[in-house]
Amino acid sequence: MATKIKTVFFCQSCGYESSKWMGQCPGCREWNSFVEETVKPAPKTTRGTTTSASGASGGSAPKTLSEIVMNDEERYDTHIGELNRVLGDGLVKGSLILVGGDPGIGKSTILLQVAGNISGDGKEVLYISGEESLRQIKLRANRIGDFSEHLKFMCETNLSDIEEAITRAKPEVVIIDSIQTMFNESVSSAPGSVSQVRESTSVLLRIAKSMNISIFIVGHVTKEGQVAGPRVLEHMVDTVLYFEGDRHASYRILRAVKNRFGSTNEIGVFEMQEKGLAEVANPSEFMLDGRPENASGSIVTCSVEGTRPILIEVQALVCRSNFGFPRRQANGTDYNRVNLLMAVLEKRIGLNMGEFDAYVNLAGGMRIAEPSLDLGICLALISSFKNIPIGSDVIAFGEVGLSGEVRSVNMGEARVSEAKKLGFKTCIVPKALEDKLKKSCKGIEIIGVSSVADAMRLI
Incomplete structure (x- = not known):
C-alpha cells in the first residue's frame, strides 16, 4: 500500500509547524511567513549507544564539574x-x-x-x-x-x-x-x-x-x-x-x-x-579618512563597540523645506532617535527645526545606535542650521535627555585616549566626567557641559 503524502506548513521565521495555513504565526507573530512542504515519517531505527566527544561510549551520563577534563x-x-x-x-x-x-x-x-x-x-x-x-x-x-x-x-x-x-x-x-x-x-x-x-x-x-x-x-x-x-x-x-x-x-x-x-x-x-x-x-583612522575641513554640519564623535573605541564623523545637513511637510532622513543611526533629538533642540534651545529638512549620516558606512552619539548629532545639526563650522580638532560625546541635559557615558577615558592618539585637541564631554577625565587624560583640553545649550555656546 502506497504511503500517503503528508503536507504541513512551516513558519520561515521561527519554524512553527501547523497542519493548515495561517496568516499570522502563533509563535513569533509574523505575518505571511508560512510555507507548505511535504514530509514523510522517518524510518524507525534502534536506539544505539551514544558517543562522547572524547570517543568513549556513554557520553550522555551525567557528570560533575570536577569530572569534566579540560585541555590546555x-x-x-x-x-x-x-x-x-x-x-x-x-x-x-x-x-x-x-x-x-x-x-x-x-x-x-x-x-x-x-x-x-x-x-x-x-x-x-x-x-x-x-x-x-x-x-x-x-x-x-x-x-x-x-x-x-x-x-x-x-x-x-x-x-x-x-x-x-x-x-x-x-x-x-x-x-x-x-x-x-x-x-x-x-x-x-x-x-x-x-x-x-x-x-x-x-x-x-x-x-x-x-x-x-x-x-x-x-x-x-x-x-x-x-x-x-x-x-x-x-x-x-x-x-x-x-x-x-x-x-x-x-x-x-x-x-x-x-x-x-x-x-x-x-x-x-x-x-x-x-x-x-x-x-x-586602526578603524578610527580608516573611518575619518577623507573628512572635509571647515565644513559646517560635521563633527567627530566616539562610540564604543565592545572594548574598542571608534571615532566616527557625524554629518548633518539642514536646509529649508520646499514643501509643507519637512523631510527627515538618517543613515547609520536610529531614525526615531534623530527625530527625538531635533524635538529637544526645538523645545529646549528654540531652534525652529519644523520648517527645515534634516539629513544625518554616519560617514564610513557604520551602523551605530549607541546613546553616546547624541551630543555629536545635536552639535552637527546646530552647526548646519547656523552654518558655522566646528573645529576639525574637536570631538564630542554624551547622551542627551529629553530635558536637554547631557548625561554621562561609560568608558570615558578610553574614548578620550583614542581621540588624543589621533591628534584631537579639544574634547566636549558630559559635566559628570569632566573632573575625572582632567586628572587621567593629560595633553588634551577637556570641556564639560551639562546641557545642549552649554554645548551650543562653544560653537
Missing part, C-alpha cells in the same frame, strides 16, 4: 586578529558557527583565508562547497595565496556523503558553503526549504559536538538582512556572525549577534583588497 588548548588561532576578537579570542573546538551576509560581501573569501591559516599550523581542514566546483575554488585560492597540504576540498551536497567523508578524514575544522545547498535524504522537501535547513543544521550540530570538530556554515540572507530559513537555526548554533557593509565599497564589518564563548559587542573591521580581506588595525 581549547581554541584555534585563525591568525586574523579581527576575527579572533569577534569570536572571543579564537575559534573554540567543537563549536558550530553560522556566518551570514549579503551576496558578494566576502563570506567565502574570509573562510577560505581561515582555512588556509589554520591548515598552515598543521591542522587538518576540510572545505566543503555546494555552490562552486573545485576549479572555481582554486581560482579564488590562487588569488588569495599559497595553501598547505593539510587543507582538503570537496564538492558535495548530500549530508550522508559529507558525514562519511568527515568520519573518514577526521579534520579539526570543517567549512560548509552553504547550508541552503545541503540536503538530507530523510527529508523529502527540496534543498533550501525550512525542513532541510533545520534538519541539515541538526546533523552538523551532532557531528560538531560528538567528534569535537569546529564547523563553519555559510548562510544566505533574505532581503531583510536575516539568515534565510527558520529562526530556530540561529538558536541551534553556538555563534552567529554577520558581515555588514556595501559590497561595492572596500570596507567590511563583521559583527557577532550571538556568541556563547565571548562578547556580542565586539566588531571586526576589514578592507577588501585584491588578495582577499585584510584587517583594519
Whole structure:
C-alpha cells in the first residue's frame, strides 16, 4: 500500500509547524511567513549507544564539574586578529558557527583565508562547497595565496556523503558553503526549504559536538538582512556572525549577534583588497579618512563597540523645506532617535527645526545606535542650521535627555585616549566626567557641559 503524502506548513521565521495555513504565526507573530512542504515519517531505527566527544561510549551520563577534563588548548588561532576578537579570542573546538551576509560581501573569501591559516599550523581542514566546483575554488585560492597540504576540498551536497567523508578524514575544522545547498535524504522537501535547513543544521550540530570538530556554515540572507530559513537555526548554533557593509565599497564589518564563548559587542573591521580581506588595525583612522575641513554640519564623535573605541564623523545637513511637510532622513543611526533629538533642540534651545529638512549620516558606512552619539548629532545639526563650522580638532560625546541635559557615558577615558592618539585637541564631554577625565587624560583640553545649550555656546 502506497504511503500517503503528508503536507504541513512551516513558519520561515521561527519554524512553527501547523497542519493548515495561517496568516499570522502563533509563535513569533509574523505575518505571511508560512510555507507548505511535504514530509514523510522517518524510518524507525534502534536506539544505539551514544558517543562522547572524547570517543568513549556513554557520553550522555551525567557528570560533575570536577569530572569534566579540560585541555590546555581549547581554541584555534585563525591568525586574523579581527576575527579572533569577534569570536572571543579564537575559534573554540567543537563549536558550530553560522556566518551570514549579503551576496558578494566576502563570506567565502574570509573562510577560505581561515582555512588556509589554520591548515598552515598543521591542522587538518576540510572545505566543503555546494555552490562552486573545485576549479572555481582554486581560482579564488590562487588569488588569495599559497595553501598547505593539510587543507582538503570537496564538492558535495548530500549530508550522508559529507558525514562519511568527515568520519573518514577526521579534520579539526570543517567549512560548509552553504547550508541552503545541503540536503538530507530523510527529508523529502527540496534543498533550501525550512525542513532541510533545520534538519541539515541538526546533523552538523551532532557531528560538531560528538567528534569535537569546529564547523563553519555559510548562510544566505533574505532581503531583510536575516539568515534565510527558520529562526530556530540561529538558536541551534553556538555563534552567529554577520558581515555588514556595501559590497561595492572596500570596507567590511563583521559583527557577532550571538556568541556563547565571548562578547556580542565586539566588531571586526576589514578592507577588501585584491588578495582577499585584510584587517583594519586602526578603524578610527580608516573611518575619518577623507573628512572635509571647515565644513559646517560635521563633527567627530566616539562610540564604543565592545572594548574598542571608534571615532566616527557625524554629518548633518539642514536646509529649508520646499514643501509643507519637512523631510527627515538618517543613515547609520536610529531614525526615531534623530527625530527625538531635533524635538529637544526645538523645545529646549528654540531652534525652529519644523520648517527645515534634516539629513544625518554616519560617514564610513557604520551602523551605530549607541546613546553616546547624541551630543555629536545635536552639535552637527546646530552647526548646519547656523552654518558655522566646528573645529576639525574637536570631538564630542554624551547622551542627551529629553530635558536637554547631557548625561554621562561609560568608558570615558578610553574614548578620550583614542581621540588624543589621533591628534584631537579639544574634547566636549558630559559635566559628570569632566573632573575625572582632567586628572587621567593629560595633553588634551577637556570641556564639560551639562546641557545642549552649554554645548551650543562653544560653537
